[in-house]
Amino acid sequence: MSVTEALSVANIDAYYGDSHVLHGVSFALQEGRLLGLLGRNGAGKTTSMSTIMGFLKPRRGTITLFGDPIAGLAPDTISHRGIGLVPQGRRVFRSLTVRENLTVAEQRRRQDGSRPEWTLDRVYTVFPRLKEREAQLSGLLSGGEQQMLAIGRALMGNPRVLLMDEPSEGLAPQLVAEVGRTIARLKAEGQSIILVEQNIKLTLDLADDVAIINTGAIAFTGTAEQLKSNPAVIAQQLGVF
Numbered sequence: 001m002s003v004t005e006a007l008s009v010a011n012i013d014a015y016y017g018d019s020h021v022l023h024g025v026s027f028a029l030q031e032g033r034l035l036g037l038l039g040r041n042g043a044g045k046t047t048s049m050s051t052i053m054g055f056l057k058p059r060r061g062t063i064t065l066f067g068d069p070i071a072g073l074a075p076d077t078i079s080h081r082g083i084g085l086v087p088q089g090r091r092v093f094r095s096l097t098v099r100e101n102l103t104v105a106e107q108r109r110r111q112d113g114s115r116p117e118w119t120l121d122r123v124y125t126v127f128p129r130l131k132e133r134e135a136q137l138s139g140l141l142s143g144g145e146q147q148m149l150a151i152g153r154a155l156m157g158n159p160r161v162l163l164m165d166e167p168s169e170g171l172a173p174q175l176v177a178e179v180g181r182t183i184a185r186l187k188a189e190g191q192s193i194i195l196v197e198q199n200i201k202l203t204l205d206l207a208d209d210v211a212i213i214n215t216g217a218i219a220f221t222g223t224a225e226q227l228k229s230n231p232a233v234i235a236q237q238l239g240v241f
């Protein structure tokens with residue numbers, strides 16, 4: 001079976017002003033797989049996602065999307081090339097309705113035929129709750145509903161690679177489980193995903209591959225199975241769970 005590299009991040013250095021935050025960060029996502037990016041508070045997970053999205057320009061290193069270099073391109077160009085982001089803290093457009101949040105994000109993409117395009121109806125099939133609330137202002141939704149909307153909005157861009165930044169953050173356990181089931185469903189449909197999380201259990205349940213970032217440097221890469229069988233690494237890099 002041939003393996004296609006969907007997204008590759010290689011030897012990235014990134015700064016906020018003079019503050020050197022990412023130190024030679026490298027990881028890779030294979031097509032159709034889920035890569036979990038774990039790390040403690042302030043480790044550099046969001047900065048890695050911001051660098052992929054073009055919000056932050058790396059000073060060194062390369063980023064490729066299905067082999068094409070994208071580092072240094074503008075965020076909207078990177079989004080059009082096919083990377084979708086579910087941002088940390090949801091960041092839905094609070095003064096727009098649910099339906100408007102979804103339709104403004106719509107982006108058609110020529111598919112290879114193996115995966116159907118995302119449409120409003122298809123998002124509503126995955127998230128019936130959003131259909132029920134489609135005319136409501138998004139700022140009035142619960143945290144869980146806003147998370148579903150943030151995921152639906154990213155899907156409307158028909159991303160080739162989906163980045164999810166701490167989708168379980170601040171959600172009650174029941175909603176974390178629901179978000180987990182949604183992510184599993186997307187993965188089963190062939191979506192390539194990078195899942196950034198502090199929730200180790202959720203990540204190990206969903207991920208094929210895992211990278212751990214620690215103070216801006218990659219401390220572990222391997223399969224989820226390898227990490228599960230290595231509690232010493234989990235304890236040392238992430239704290240006990």
Ligand SMILES: Nc1ncnc2c1ncn2[C@@H]1O[C@H](COP(=O)(O)OP(=O)(O)OP(=O)(O)O)[C@@H](O)[C@H]1O
Pocket residue numbers: 016019021039040041042043044045046047048088198
């Ligand atoms: N806009 C910014 N300006 C300066 N420093 C920043 C900025 N954003 C983050 N940092 C710093 O960069 C480092 C990495 O932060 P980052 O947000 O990437 O971590 P994280 O792993 O996503 O953490 P969390 O789980 O808390 O979101 C931290 O030391 C943080 O204080």
